[in-house]
Amino acid sequence: MSAESTENALSDEIIDDQDEASTDTDDNPKGSAASRLEEEGDVAADYLEELLDIADIDGDIDIEVRNGRTYISIVTEDETDSLDSLVGEDGEVLEALQELTRLSVLSATENRSRLVLDINGYRQERAGHLQKIAEDAAAKVKETGEAVALEPMSAYERKIVHDAVADLGLVSESEGEGAGRHIVVSAD
Template sequence: MSTEHVEESVEELPERTESGSAGRLEEEGDVAADYLEELLDIADIDGDIDIEVRSGRTYISVVSEEGDDSGLQALVGQDGEVLEALQELTRLSVLTATDNRSRLVLDISGYRKERSEELHRIAEDAVSRAKTSGKDIALAPMSAYERKIVHDAVAELGLISESEGEGPSRHIVVSLDS
């Protein structure tokens, strides 16, 4: 590739500004909300959809309209497995509509918030057990999203954590040192 061609290519790229990025995130939120509204209609489940853009990421929350979230609980599934699948499908709908890969986070009925609090307690317990026993503490397998939360919590508490294993067996080991 010649230098002239590279310079032309760079000039043709759209300028990335804060407002451009925010606009893209708002657009992906709108596309995701439309997709989820259609899904809720098909499933005959009532729910309100809230969109929030923060820290360079779009957060979509689906909450019960009338306080009865039994229909929404089916969309969370056991251990959040259905929620993870819906998040991926929603990301695919955004990709299809915008040609941009999305890092949006989908939450249903506050499941992710509650799970995050639980993961912080798990991290605190593992740190405490590691300090008391002086031994490495292996945790149960969890998703990449959940492992990130635990890694951050363990680091805040002053210990080290590493992910080990493959696929669905991937888990965190908390230790005093590396």
């Protein structure tokens, strides 16, 4: 049995144990929520594994549940850019894959998912870049007293910037709609 098969079997046992525990006590919603998130992770990992197989791309899938969300990472030890095509320019392909994965989870579980997909650490690298964007905008607002409008970004990226701006003691609001939704940073 491969390490991945063993991990999946152990994960299935954990989910089964949590399902039994949550049915034993109806007042334990936390156990059922954890079980639901683990199920999301398993469904998403199966979907992504099949996609990687079809595309003949090597990659390892890691599942982590934290802060009420399922985080799926696809990583590779290979230094070639085989996974870069799954990220795309400015993460566009990654965002599309994340949405398709969420739809797969919805189809299998009948529950909407807020899972986050990362490929080769793109989101972590992007978070550092977004932190810098927030710091630069905050510095400009403090220097000029004028509000600063940022480029449009995804909801996930806006959340990172909102948190960074708040940590810097300023205010941020999302404005616009659809693909044009962006953040405006101000002093009040």
